[in-house]
Amino acid sequence: MNINDPKLTAYTLGELSEADRVAMERTVAESDEATKFVAETQELAQLLRREFRAEIDAAARKPRNILPLPEPKSFWPDARWRSIGVAALFAVGCVVAAVLLSGLWPAEPRLSSASRTDPGLQMEVMEDERVGLAPNSSRQARPFNADTKSGENQFVPVSTNPISTFAINIATASYAEVRKMIDSGTTPPRDSVRIEEMINYFPYEYPQPQGDAPFSINLEAATCPWTPHHRLVRIGLKGRGDRQEQAAIAKDVKVEVEFNPTQVASYRLLGYETRFPRRNDPTNQSPADAVVQSGHAVTALYEVIPLQDGDTAADKLQTSANLLTVKLHHKHPITGKSAMTEQALTDAGTPFREASADFRFAAAVAHFGMVLRNSPHKGDGTLAALLEWAQESSGPDNSGERAGFIELARKAQKLPF
Protein backbone atom coordinates (compact mmCIF):
# COMPACT_ATOMS: atom_id res chain seq x y z
CA MET A 1 0.00 0.00 0.00
CA ASN A 2 1.53 3.23 -1.15
CA ILE A 3 0.80 6.02 1.33
CA ASN A 4 1.58 8.59 -1.33
CA ASP A 5 -1.60 7.64 -3.12
CA PRO A 6 -4.19 10.45 -2.95
CA LYS A 7 -6.82 7.73 -2.86
CA LEU A 8 -5.81 7.00 0.69
CA THR A 9 -6.61 10.56 1.70
CA ALA A 10 -9.87 10.33 -0.22
CA TYR A 11 -10.71 7.19 1.71
CA THR A 12 -9.93 8.86 5.03
CA LEU A 13 -12.17 11.80 4.17
CA GLY A 14 -15.04 9.57 3.12
CA GLU A 15 -14.85 10.44 -0.53
CA LEU A 16 -14.72 6.99 -2.06
CA SER A 17 -17.67 5.16 -3.51
CA GLU A 18 -19.03 2.37 -1.35
CA ALA A 19 -17.36 -0.36 -3.38
CA ASP A 20 -13.98 1.42 -3.39
CA ARG A 21 -14.31 2.20 0.27
CA VAL A 22 -14.85 -1.41 1.23
CA ALA A 23 -11.88 -2.50 -0.88
CA MET A 24 -9.65 0.19 0.59
CA GLU A 25 -10.70 -0.68 4.11
CA ARG A 26 -9.37 -4.20 3.63
CA THR A 27 -6.11 -2.96 2.11
CA VAL A 28 -5.53 -0.49 4.93
CA ALA A 29 -6.17 -3.11 7.57
CA GLU A 30 -3.37 -5.20 6.08
CA SER A 31 -0.78 -2.41 6.32
CA ASP A 32 0.50 -0.85 9.54
CA GLU A 33 1.86 2.11 7.65
CA ALA A 34 -1.48 2.78 5.98
CA THR A 35 -3.38 2.38 9.23
CA LYS A 36 -1.09 4.93 10.86
CA PHE A 37 -1.47 7.28 7.91
CA VAL A 38 -5.24 7.14 8.10
CA ALA A 39 -5.24 7.81 11.83
CA GLU A 40 -2.87 10.77 11.48
CA THR A 41 -4.85 12.19 8.59
CA GLN A 42 -8.06 11.96 10.56
CA GLU A 43 -6.44 13.76 13.45
CA LEU A 44 -5.14 16.47 11.17
CA ALA A 45 -8.55 16.83 9.54
CA GLN A 46 -10.18 17.23 12.96
CA LEU A 47 -7.67 19.87 13.95
CA LEU A 48 -8.24 21.73 10.70
CA ARG A 49 -11.99 21.66 11.13
CA ARG A 50 -11.62 22.97 14.65
CA GLU A 51 -9.33 25.81 13.65
CA PHE A 52 -11.36 26.76 10.60
CA ARG A 53 -14.45 26.85 12.81
CA ALA A 54 -12.59 29.04 15.30
CA GLU A 55 -11.72 31.37 12.44
CA ILE A 56 -15.42 31.80 11.67
CA ASP A 57 -16.21 32.40 15.32
CA ALA A 58 -13.49 35.00 15.55
CA ALA A 59 -14.84 36.69 12.43
CA ALA A 60 -18.31 36.68 13.98
CA ARG A 61 -17.01 38.77 16.85
CA LYS A 62 -15.48 41.38 14.52
CA PRO A 63 -17.69 44.24 13.36
CA ARG A 64 -18.62 43.73 9.75
CA ASN A 65 -20.27 45.95 7.24
CA ILE A 66 -22.39 43.52 5.32
CA LEU A 67 -25.64 45.29 5.84
CA PRO A 68 -29.05 43.77 5.66
CA LEU A 69 -30.13 43.64 2.05
CA PRO A 70 -33.01 45.83 0.93
CA GLU A 71 -36.46 44.19 0.85
CA PRO A 72 -37.39 43.66 -2.79
CA LYS A 73 -41.01 44.54 -2.14
CA SER A 74 -40.24 48.01 -0.84
CA PHE A 75 -39.11 49.12 -4.29
CA TRP A 76 -42.23 48.59 -6.29
CA PRO A 77 -45.47 48.19 -4.39
CA ASP A 78 -47.44 47.11 -7.37
CA ALA A 79 -46.80 44.52 -10.11
CA ARG A 80 -47.78 47.01 -12.79
CA TRP A 81 -45.32 49.59 -11.54
CA ARG A 82 -42.73 46.90 -11.23
CA SER A 83 -42.74 46.09 -14.93
CA ILE A 84 -42.73 49.78 -15.82
CA GLY A 85 -39.97 50.27 -13.31
CA VAL A 86 -37.87 47.50 -14.82
CA ALA A 87 -38.29 48.96 -18.29
CA ALA A 88 -37.44 52.43 -17.02
CA LEU A 89 -34.41 51.12 -15.15
CA PHE A 90 -33.24 49.36 -18.28
CA ALA A 91 -33.65 52.55 -20.28
CA VAL A 92 -31.79 54.53 -17.66
CA GLY A 93 -29.11 51.85 -17.67
CA CYS A 94 -28.70 52.23 -21.41
CA VAL A 95 -28.43 55.99 -21.17
CA VAL A 96 -25.93 55.72 -18.33
CA ALA A 97 -23.94 53.20 -20.36
CA ALA A 98 -23.91 55.49 -23.35
CA VAL A 99 -22.81 58.46 -21.29
CA LEU A 100 -20.14 56.48 -19.47
CA LEU A 101 -18.78 54.89 -22.60
CA SER A 102 -18.53 58.26 -24.24
CA GLY A 103 -16.28 59.29 -21.37
CA LEU A 104 -18.36 62.20 -20.21
CA TRP A 105 -19.29 60.81 -16.84
CA PRO A 106 -16.87 61.81 -14.04
CA ALA A 107 -15.13 58.89 -12.37
CA GLU A 108 -16.53 58.85 -8.87
CA PRO A 109 -18.59 56.39 -6.83
CA ARG A 110 -21.96 55.82 -8.44
CA LEU A 111 -25.01 54.93 -6.44
CA SER A 112 -27.61 52.72 -8.05
CA SER A 113 -31.32 53.17 -7.58
CA ALA A 114 -31.28 50.51 -4.86
CA SER A 115 -28.93 52.46 -2.68
CA ARG A 116 -31.12 55.50 -2.81
CA THR A 117 -33.60 53.63 -0.68
CA ASP A 118 -30.86 52.29 1.56
CA PRO A 119 -28.07 54.82 1.61
CA GLY A 120 -25.70 52.67 3.59
CA LEU A 121 -25.51 50.04 0.90
CA GLN A 122 -22.49 50.23 -1.33
CA MET A 123 -23.62 49.23 -4.75
CA GLU A 124 -21.33 51.02 -7.09
CA VAL A 125 -19.70 47.83 -8.22
CA MET A 126 -23.11 46.40 -9.15
CA GLU A 127 -23.69 49.43 -11.33
CA ASP A 128 -20.38 48.90 -13.07
CA GLU A 129 -21.28 45.39 -13.98
CA ARG A 130 -24.71 46.25 -15.19
CA VAL A 131 -23.42 48.80 -17.65
CA GLY A 132 -20.28 46.88 -18.53
CA LEU A 133 -17.70 49.51 -17.79
CA ALA A 134 -13.97 49.36 -18.34
CA PRO A 135 -12.11 47.58 -15.56
CA ASN A 136 -10.39 50.62 -14.12
CA SER A 137 -13.53 52.50 -13.22
CA SER A 138 -14.50 50.40 -10.20
CA ARG A 139 -14.70 51.71 -6.68
CA GLN A 140 -12.86 54.89 -5.88
CA ALA A 141 -11.57 55.16 -2.35
CA ARG A 142 -11.04 58.62 -0.98
CA PRO A 143 -7.59 59.72 -2.13
CA PHE A 144 -4.76 59.95 0.34
CA ASN A 145 -3.75 63.50 1.05
CA ALA A 146 -4.58 64.30 -2.52
CA ASP A 147 -5.37 67.54 -4.15
CA THR A 148 -8.93 67.05 -5.33
CA LYS A 149 -8.28 68.86 -8.60
CA SER A 150 -5.30 66.85 -9.80
CA GLY A 151 -6.15 63.71 -7.84
CA GLU A 152 -2.48 63.48 -6.92
CA ASN A 153 -0.60 63.53 -3.66
CA GLN A 154 0.65 66.95 -2.74
CA PHE A 155 3.87 67.96 -1.07
CA VAL A 156 3.66 67.27 2.64
CA PRO A 157 5.68 69.42 5.05
CA VAL A 158 7.97 67.31 7.21
CA SER A 159 7.43 69.57 10.20
CA THR A 160 3.81 68.47 10.45
CA ASN A 161 4.04 64.97 8.97
CA PRO A 162 7.47 63.42 9.20
CA ILE A 163 6.29 59.85 8.53
CA SER A 164 4.93 58.49 5.29
CA THR A 165 3.85 55.03 4.22
CA PHE A 166 2.75 53.08 1.18
CA ALA A 167 1.12 49.75 0.41
CA ILE A 168 3.33 46.71 -0.08
CA ASN A 169 1.02 44.49 -2.10
CA ILE A 170 -0.28 46.46 -5.01
CA ALA A 171 -1.72 45.71 -8.38
CA THR A 172 0.11 46.42 -11.59
CA ALA A 173 -2.82 46.50 -13.99
CA SER A 174 -2.62 50.18 -14.87
CA TYR A 175 0.33 49.89 -17.25
CA ALA A 176 -1.37 47.35 -19.50
CA GLU A 177 -4.58 49.38 -19.48
CA VAL A 178 -2.77 52.57 -20.40
CA ARG A 179 -0.84 50.78 -23.11
CA LYS A 180 -4.02 49.39 -24.61
CA MET A 181 -5.54 52.85 -24.78
CA ILE A 182 -2.50 54.51 -26.27
CA ASP A 183 -2.13 51.70 -28.81
CA SER A 184 -5.65 52.42 -29.94
CA GLY A 185 -4.95 56.13 -30.20
CA THR A 186 -6.90 57.16 -27.11
CA THR A 187 -5.57 59.48 -24.44
CA PRO A 188 -5.95 57.56 -21.19
CA PRO A 189 -8.22 59.27 -18.66
CA ARG A 190 -6.34 60.58 -15.67
CA ASP A 191 -7.77 58.10 -13.20
CA SER A 192 -6.63 55.11 -15.19
CA VAL A 193 -3.03 56.29 -15.00
CA ARG A 194 -1.82 54.96 -11.66
CA ILE A 195 1.81 55.81 -11.28
CA GLU A 196 2.75 53.31 -8.58
CA GLU A 197 1.24 50.49 -10.64
CA MET A 198 3.12 51.54 -13.73
CA ILE A 199 6.42 51.77 -11.90
CA ASN A 200 5.89 48.34 -10.36
CA TYR A 201 4.93 46.70 -13.60
CA PHE A 202 8.64 46.50 -14.40
CA PRO A 203 11.05 44.26 -12.52
CA TYR A 204 14.12 45.83 -10.93
CA GLU A 205 17.34 44.25 -9.77
CA TYR A 206 17.27 44.23 -6.02
CA PRO A 207 19.67 42.09 -3.99
CA GLN A 208 18.35 39.33 -1.76
CA PRO A 209 18.30 40.20 1.91
CA GLN A 210 21.28 39.25 4.06
CA GLY A 211 21.11 37.12 7.16
CA ASP A 212 17.83 36.59 8.93
CA ALA A 213 15.94 39.53 7.55
CA PRO A 214 13.08 38.58 5.25
CA PHE A 215 13.48 41.83 3.29
CA SER A 216 16.21 43.92 1.81
CA ILE A 217 15.63 47.69 1.87
CA ASN A 218 17.27 49.41 -1.09
CA LEU A 219 17.54 53.18 -1.11
CA GLU A 220 18.84 55.56 -3.69
CA ALA A 221 18.66 59.33 -4.13
CA ALA A 222 19.58 61.55 -7.05
CA THR A 223 18.56 64.80 -8.70
CA CYS A 224 14.93 64.88 -9.71
CA PRO A 225 15.20 65.09 -13.49
CA TRP A 226 12.00 67.05 -14.07
CA THR A 227 12.63 69.58 -11.31
CA PRO A 228 16.39 69.70 -10.79
CA HIS A 229 16.40 71.56 -7.49
CA HIS A 230 14.36 68.70 -6.01
CA ARG A 231 15.72 65.29 -5.08
CA LEU A 232 14.19 62.01 -6.17
CA VAL A 233 14.30 59.05 -3.79
CA ARG A 234 13.71 55.44 -4.75
CA ILE A 235 12.76 52.93 -2.08
CA GLY A 236 12.86 49.29 -3.13
CA LEU A 237 11.79 46.48 -0.84
CA LYS A 238 12.68 42.94 -1.85
CA GLY A 239 11.48 39.81 -0.10
CA ARG A 240 13.63 36.78 0.41
CA GLY A 241 13.29 33.75 -1.83
CA ASP A 242 11.91 32.79 -5.17
CA ARG A 243 8.70 34.32 -6.50
CA GLN A 244 7.67 31.02 -8.02
CA GLU A 245 7.33 29.42 -4.59
CA GLN A 246 4.46 31.58 -3.41
CA ALA A 247 5.48 30.89 0.17
CA ALA A 248 4.51 33.47 2.76
CA ILE A 249 7.61 35.07 4.26
CA ALA A 250 6.01 37.66 6.52
CA LYS A 251 2.66 38.99 7.57
CA ASP A 252 1.34 42.28 8.96
CA VAL A 253 3.96 44.07 6.93
CA LYS A 254 4.00 47.85 7.33
CA VAL A 255 6.53 50.32 6.04
CA GLU A 256 7.35 53.68 7.62
CA VAL A 257 9.41 56.28 5.83
CA GLU A 258 10.62 58.85 8.31
CA PHE A 259 12.04 62.02 6.82
CA ASN A 260 14.69 63.98 8.64
CA PRO A 261 13.29 67.44 9.45
CA THR A 262 16.79 68.89 9.50
CA GLN A 263 17.36 67.80 5.91
CA VAL A 264 13.96 67.79 4.27
CA ALA A 265 11.40 70.55 3.94
CA SER A 266 8.67 68.54 2.27
CA TYR A 267 8.13 65.36 0.27
CA ARG A 268 5.67 63.97 -2.21
CA LEU A 269 4.86 60.30 -2.73
CA LEU A 270 4.38 59.53 -6.40
CA GLY A 271 1.21 57.55 -6.90
CA TYR A 272 -0.50 55.40 -4.26
CA GLU A 273 -3.28 57.95 -4.06
CA THR A 274 -6.19 55.62 -3.52
CA ARG A 275 -4.46 53.22 -1.20
CA PHE A 276 -5.05 54.94 2.08
CA PRO A 277 -8.14 56.83 3.05
CA ARG A 278 -6.41 58.41 6.01
CA ARG A 279 -3.44 60.67 6.35
CA ASN A 280 0.08 59.67 7.31
CA ASP A 281 -0.88 57.30 10.09
CA PRO A 282 1.08 54.07 9.82
CA THR A 283 -1.20 52.37 12.30
CA ASN A 284 -4.18 52.96 10.05
CA GLN A 285 -3.26 51.00 7.03
CA SER A 286 -4.76 49.00 4.26
CA PRO A 287 -5.17 45.25 4.92
CA ALA A 288 -3.68 44.79 8.38
CA ASP A 289 -3.12 41.17 7.59
CA ALA A 290 -0.86 42.05 4.65
CA VAL A 291 0.94 38.87 3.80
CA VAL A 292 4.07 39.07 1.70
CA GLN A 293 5.13 36.19 -0.47
CA SER A 294 8.63 35.05 -1.27
CA GLY A 295 10.45 37.10 -3.84
CA HIS A 296 7.92 39.92 -3.71
CA ALA A 297 9.27 43.36 -4.53
CA VAL A 298 7.78 46.83 -4.36
CA THR A 299 9.19 50.19 -5.45
CA ALA A 300 8.09 53.64 -4.33
CA LEU A 301 9.35 57.02 -5.48
CA TYR A 302 9.36 60.19 -3.43
CA GLU A 303 10.04 63.66 -4.73
CA VAL A 304 11.82 65.53 -1.98
CA ILE A 305 12.35 69.26 -1.43
CA PRO A 306 15.48 69.59 0.66
CA LEU A 307 15.79 72.13 3.43
CA GLN A 308 17.70 75.06 2.03
CA ASP A 309 19.96 77.31 3.99
CA GLY A 310 17.77 80.18 5.02
CA ASP A 311 14.63 78.07 5.37
CA THR A 312 13.16 78.49 8.80
CA ALA A 313 13.74 75.35 10.80
CA ALA A 314 13.20 75.38 14.55
CA ASP A 315 16.55 73.83 15.28
CA LYS A 316 18.73 72.87 12.42
CA LEU A 317 20.95 70.75 14.56
CA GLN A 318 22.58 68.76 11.78
CA THR A 319 22.65 65.80 14.13
CA SER A 320 22.43 63.40 11.27
CA ALA A 321 23.04 63.75 7.57
CA ASN A 322 20.44 61.11 6.83
CA LEU A 323 17.74 62.20 4.47
CA LEU A 324 15.34 59.56 5.70
CA THR A 325 15.03 56.24 7.50
CA VAL A 326 12.91 53.37 6.28
CA LYS A 327 11.51 51.06 8.92
CA LEU A 328 9.85 47.85 7.86
CA HIS A 329 7.69 46.22 10.52
CA HIS A 330 6.77 42.61 9.94
CA LYS A 331 5.73 39.46 11.71
CA HIS A 332 6.83 35.88 11.23
CA PRO A 333 4.14 34.18 9.15
CA ILE A 334 3.67 31.36 11.61
CA THR A 335 4.86 32.38 15.05
CA GLY A 336 3.62 35.93 14.69
CA LYS A 337 6.78 37.21 16.28
CA SER A 338 7.30 40.90 15.50
CA ALA A 339 10.46 42.22 13.99
CA MET A 340 11.69 45.36 12.33
CA THR A 341 14.20 45.94 9.57
CA GLU A 342 15.65 49.41 9.20
CA GLN A 343 17.75 51.31 6.70
CA ALA A 344 18.79 54.96 6.50
CA LEU A 345 19.61 56.95 3.38
CA THR A 346 22.33 59.55 3.10
CA ASP A 347 22.00 61.79 0.11
CA ALA A 348 25.39 62.18 -1.57
CA GLY A 349 24.01 64.70 -4.04
CA THR A 350 24.29 62.30 -6.97
CA PRO A 351 23.26 63.84 -10.29
CA PHE A 352 20.55 62.03 -12.21
CA ARG A 353 22.82 60.71 -14.95
CA GLU A 354 24.97 58.95 -12.33
CA ALA A 355 22.08 57.16 -10.68
CA SER A 356 21.60 53.45 -11.38
CA ALA A 357 19.88 52.40 -14.60
CA ASP A 358 16.92 51.00 -12.66
CA PHE A 359 16.53 54.30 -10.85
CA ARG A 360 16.55 56.29 -14.07
CA PHE A 361 14.15 53.92 -15.78
CA ALA A 362 11.70 53.99 -12.88
CA ALA A 363 11.88 57.78 -12.96
CA ALA A 364 11.09 57.75 -16.68
CA VAL A 365 8.04 55.53 -16.11
CA ALA A 366 6.83 57.68 -13.22
CA HIS A 367 7.25 60.80 -15.23
CA PHE A 368 5.41 59.26 -18.16
CA GLY A 369 2.48 58.80 -15.81
CA MET A 370 2.75 62.38 -14.62
CA VAL A 371 2.77 63.71 -18.18
CA LEU A 372 -0.23 61.59 -19.12
CA ARG A 373 -2.07 62.92 -16.08
CA ASN A 374 -0.93 66.45 -16.86
CA SER A 375 0.32 66.59 -13.32
CA PRO A 376 0.88 70.04 -11.81
CA HIS A 377 4.21 68.62 -10.61
CA LYS A 378 5.60 67.52 -13.93
CA GLY A 379 8.03 70.44 -13.90
CA ASP A 380 10.29 70.74 -16.92
CA GLY A 381 9.81 67.22 -18.08
CA THR A 382 8.39 66.28 -21.44
CA LEU A 383 7.78 63.02 -23.25
CA ALA A 384 10.88 63.67 -25.30
CA ALA A 385 12.97 64.08 -22.15
CA LEU A 386 11.72 60.92 -20.50
CA LEU A 387 12.23 59.00 -23.72
CA GLU A 388 15.89 59.88 -23.47
CA TRP A 389 16.08 58.79 -19.84
CA ALA A 390 14.39 55.50 -20.70
CA GLN A 391 16.57 54.84 -23.71
CA GLU A 392 19.71 55.41 -21.71
CA SER A 393 18.61 53.10 -18.93
CA SER A 394 16.89 50.23 -20.65
CA GLY A 395 19.82 47.94 -19.88
CA PRO A 396 19.86 44.30 -21.01
CA ASP A 397 16.04 44.26 -21.06
CA ASN A 398 15.69 40.49 -21.39
CA SER A 399 11.94 40.66 -21.34
CA GLY A 400 11.76 43.42 -23.92
CA GLU A 401 9.35 45.28 -21.66
CA ARG A 402 11.56 48.35 -21.42
CA ALA A 403 11.78 48.56 -25.19
CA GLY A 404 8.01 48.26 -25.17
CA PHE A 405 7.78 51.22 -22.83
CA ILE A 406 10.00 53.32 -25.08
CA GLU A 407 7.79 52.49 -28.03
CA LEU A 408 4.73 53.38 -25.98
CA ALA A 409 6.13 56.74 -24.97
CA ARG A 410 6.84 57.48 -28.63
CA LYS A 411 3.27 56.63 -29.56
CA ALA A 412 2.05 58.86 -26.78
CA GLN A 413 3.83 61.79 -28.38
CA LYS A 414 1.25 61.65 -31.14
CA LEU A 415 -1.67 61.98 -28.75
CA PRO A 416 -3.30 65.32 -28.07
CA PHE A 417 -2.50 66.58 -24.58
Next chain:
Amino acid sequence: METRTAEAAADLPELLRRFELPLLQYATRIIGDRERARDVVQETFIALQRARRGQFDHAPAKWLFTVCRNRALNVCRKERRMIYLDHELLETRATEEPAAFAQIEQKEAAGFLLRIVATLPPRQQEVLQLKFQNDLSYQEIGEITNLSANHVGVLLHTALKTLRERYGQTSRDFISFIPRTAL
Protein backbone atom coordinates in the same frame (compact mmCIF):
# COMPACT_ATOMS: atom_id res chain seq x y z
CA MET B 1 -42.64 35.38 -11.23
CA GLU B 2 -43.92 37.04 -8.11
CA THR B 3 -44.15 33.87 -6.03
CA ARG B 4 -40.64 32.80 -6.99
CA THR B 5 -39.08 36.03 -5.94
CA ALA B 6 -41.00 35.86 -2.69
CA GLU B 7 -39.71 32.35 -2.06
CA ALA B 8 -36.15 33.34 -2.71
CA ALA B 9 -36.57 36.32 -0.42
CA ALA B 10 -37.91 34.12 2.33
CA ASP B 11 -34.82 31.90 2.20
CA LEU B 12 -32.46 34.81 2.07
CA PRO B 13 -32.14 35.61 5.77
CA GLU B 14 -31.46 31.94 6.48
CA LEU B 15 -28.86 31.66 3.72
CA LEU B 16 -27.32 34.91 4.85
CA ARG B 17 -27.06 33.64 8.37
CA ARG B 18 -25.50 30.38 7.30
CA PHE B 19 -23.14 31.54 4.61
CA GLU B 20 -22.22 35.16 5.15
CA LEU B 21 -19.20 34.51 7.34
CA PRO B 22 -17.90 31.42 5.51
CA LEU B 23 -18.12 33.33 2.25
CA LEU B 24 -16.40 36.31 3.78
CA GLN B 25 -13.55 34.15 5.02
CA TYR B 26 -13.33 32.44 1.65
CA ALA B 27 -13.30 35.64 -0.36
CA THR B 28 -10.77 37.21 1.99
CA ARG B 29 -8.42 34.33 1.41
CA ILE B 30 -8.67 34.70 -2.33
CA ILE B 31 -8.44 38.48 -2.51
CA GLY B 32 -6.27 39.14 0.52
CA ASP B 33 -8.30 42.20 1.41
CA ARG B 34 -11.17 42.04 3.85
CA GLU B 35 -12.87 45.18 2.60
CA ARG B 36 -12.91 44.07 -0.99
CA ALA B 37 -14.10 40.68 0.19
CA ARG B 38 -17.04 42.28 1.98
CA ASP B 39 -18.11 43.94 -1.24
CA VAL B 40 -17.83 40.67 -3.12
CA VAL B 41 -19.93 38.82 -0.56
CA GLN B 42 -22.53 41.55 -0.60
CA GLU B 43 -22.73 41.33 -4.39
CA THR B 44 -23.05 37.57 -4.12
CA PHE B 45 -26.10 37.85 -1.91
CA ILE B 46 -27.60 40.50 -4.13
CA ALA B 47 -27.14 38.11 -7.04
CA LEU B 48 -28.80 35.43 -4.97
CA GLN B 49 -31.69 37.73 -4.32
CA ARG B 50 -32.16 38.28 -8.02
CA ALA B 51 -31.62 34.68 -9.02
CA ARG B 52 -34.54 32.43 -9.65
CA ARG B 53 -34.92 29.75 -7.07
CA GLY B 54 -34.48 26.95 -9.59
CA GLN B 55 -30.91 27.95 -10.12
CA PHE B 56 -29.67 27.00 -6.70
CA ASP B 57 -32.50 24.92 -5.31
CA HIS B 58 -30.72 21.87 -3.96
CA ALA B 59 -27.23 23.21 -3.65
CA PRO B 60 -27.22 26.78 -2.37
CA ALA B 61 -23.72 26.33 -0.93
CA LYS B 62 -22.23 25.34 -4.23
CA TRP B 63 -24.02 28.18 -6.04
CA LEU B 64 -22.96 30.76 -3.49
CA PHE B 65 -19.33 29.68 -3.38
CA THR B 66 -19.10 29.52 -7.17
CA VAL B 67 -20.57 32.98 -7.63
CA CYS B 68 -18.47 34.39 -4.81
CA ARG B 69 -15.33 32.81 -6.20
CA ASN B 70 -15.89 34.17 -9.69
CA ARG B 71 -16.38 37.66 -8.37
CA ALA B 72 -13.38 37.41 -6.09
CA LEU B 73 -11.18 36.21 -8.93
CA ASN B 74 -12.53 39.05 -11.03
CA VAL B 75 -11.32 41.48 -8.42
CA CYS B 76 -7.92 39.78 -8.46
CA ARG B 77 -7.76 39.87 -12.23
CA LYS B 78 -8.89 43.48 -12.55
CA GLU B 79 -6.43 44.58 -9.96
CA ARG B 80 -3.68 42.10 -10.91
CA ARG B 81 -3.43 41.10 -7.28
CA MET B 82 -0.43 38.95 -6.77
CA ILE B 83 -1.79 36.87 -3.98
CA TYR B 84 -3.93 34.57 -6.09
CA LEU B 85 -2.43 32.99 -9.19
CA ASP B 86 -4.01 30.53 -11.52
CA HIS B 87 -1.39 27.86 -12.03
CA GLU B 88 -0.43 25.20 -9.56
CA LEU B 89 3.19 24.13 -9.09
CA LEU B 90 2.36 20.70 -7.82
CA GLU B 91 5.42 18.99 -9.24
CA THR B 92 8.02 21.34 -7.83
CA ARG B 93 6.39 21.33 -4.37
CA ALA B 94 6.84 17.63 -3.94
CA THR B 95 10.60 17.67 -4.39
CA GLU B 96 11.45 20.63 -2.20
CA GLU B 97 12.73 20.42 1.33
CA PRO B 98 10.33 21.82 3.84
CA ALA B 99 11.48 25.04 5.47
CA ALA B 100 12.68 25.11 9.03
CA PHE B 101 11.11 27.65 11.30
CA ALA B 102 12.32 30.02 13.94
CA GLN B 103 12.17 28.97 17.53
CA ILE B 104 8.58 28.94 18.59
CA GLU B 105 7.89 31.24 21.50
CA GLN B 106 4.50 29.91 22.19
CA LYS B 107 2.76 27.25 20.20
CA GLU B 108 -0.86 28.11 20.68
CA ALA B 109 -3.27 25.33 19.86
CA ALA B 110 -5.77 27.60 18.16
CA GLY B 111 -4.80 29.29 14.93
CA PHE B 112 -1.35 27.74 14.75
CA LEU B 113 -2.23 25.24 12.08
CA LEU B 114 -3.98 27.93 10.08
CA ARG B 115 -0.83 30.00 10.11
CA ILE B 116 0.95 27.10 8.45
CA VAL B 117 -1.94 26.84 6.01
CA ALA B 118 -1.29 30.46 5.10
CA THR B 119 2.15 29.51 3.84
CA LEU B 120 0.81 27.01 1.31
CA PRO B 121 0.14 27.87 -2.33
CA PRO B 122 -3.18 29.68 -2.80
CA ARG B 123 -4.90 26.82 -4.54
CA GLN B 124 -4.16 24.38 -1.77
CA GLN B 125 -5.36 26.89 0.80
CA GLU B 126 -8.57 27.23 -1.14
CA VAL B 127 -9.41 23.53 -1.26
CA LEU B 128 -8.50 23.12 2.41
CA GLN B 129 -10.89 25.90 3.28
CA LEU B 130 -13.70 24.51 1.13
CA LYS B 131 -13.23 21.05 2.58
CA PHE B 132 -12.62 21.73 6.25
CA GLN B 133 -14.39 24.99 6.84
CA ASN B 134 -17.35 24.30 4.61
CA ASP B 135 -17.57 20.51 4.49
CA LEU B 136 -17.95 20.37 0.74
CA SER B 137 -17.28 17.19 -1.16
CA TYR B 138 -14.48 16.69 -3.70
CA GLN B 139 -17.13 16.84 -6.39
CA GLU B 140 -18.63 20.09 -5.11
CA ILE B 141 -15.21 21.64 -4.64
CA GLY B 142 -14.35 20.59 -8.16
CA GLU B 143 -17.43 22.28 -9.55
CA ILE B 144 -16.77 25.47 -7.65
CA THR B 145 -13.11 25.67 -8.64
CA ASN B 146 -13.41 24.26 -12.14
CA LEU B 147 -11.26 21.24 -11.42
CA SER B 148 -11.90 17.52 -11.61
CA ALA B 149 -12.71 15.78 -8.35
CA ASN B 150 -9.49 13.84 -8.83
CA HIS B 151 -7.42 16.98 -9.06
CA VAL B 152 -9.08 18.26 -5.90
CA GLY B 153 -8.13 15.01 -4.23
CA VAL B 154 -4.51 15.38 -5.28
CA LEU B 155 -4.40 18.98 -4.03
CA LEU B 156 -5.83 18.01 -0.67
CA HIS B 157 -3.54 15.02 -0.35
CA THR B 158 -0.49 17.21 -1.05
CA ALA B 159 -1.66 19.98 1.22
CA LEU B 160 -2.23 17.62 4.12
CA LYS B 161 1.13 16.01 3.55
CA THR B 162 2.90 19.38 3.68
CA LEU B 163 0.89 20.43 6.72
CA ARG B 164 1.75 17.27 8.51
CA GLU B 165 5.45 17.77 7.82
CA ARG B 166 5.57 21.41 8.84
CA TYR B 167 3.36 20.98 11.85
CA GLY B 168 5.52 18.13 13.03
CA GLN B 169 8.69 20.09 12.43
CA THR B 170 7.60 23.09 14.42
CA SER B 171 7.24 20.92 17.47
CA ARG B 172 10.97 20.22 17.26
CA ASP B 173 12.93 23.34 18.04
CA PHE B 174 14.65 24.95 15.10
CA ILE B 175 16.71 28.03 15.79
CA SER B 176 17.18 29.69 12.48
CA PHE B 177 14.84 30.33 9.62
CA ILE B 178 16.60 28.73 6.71
CA PRO B 179 15.62 30.28 3.41
CA ARG B 180 14.19 27.91 0.87
CA THR B 181 16.40 29.07 -1.96
CA ALA B 182 20.15 29.05 -1.61
CA LEU B 183 21.42 32.63 -1.81
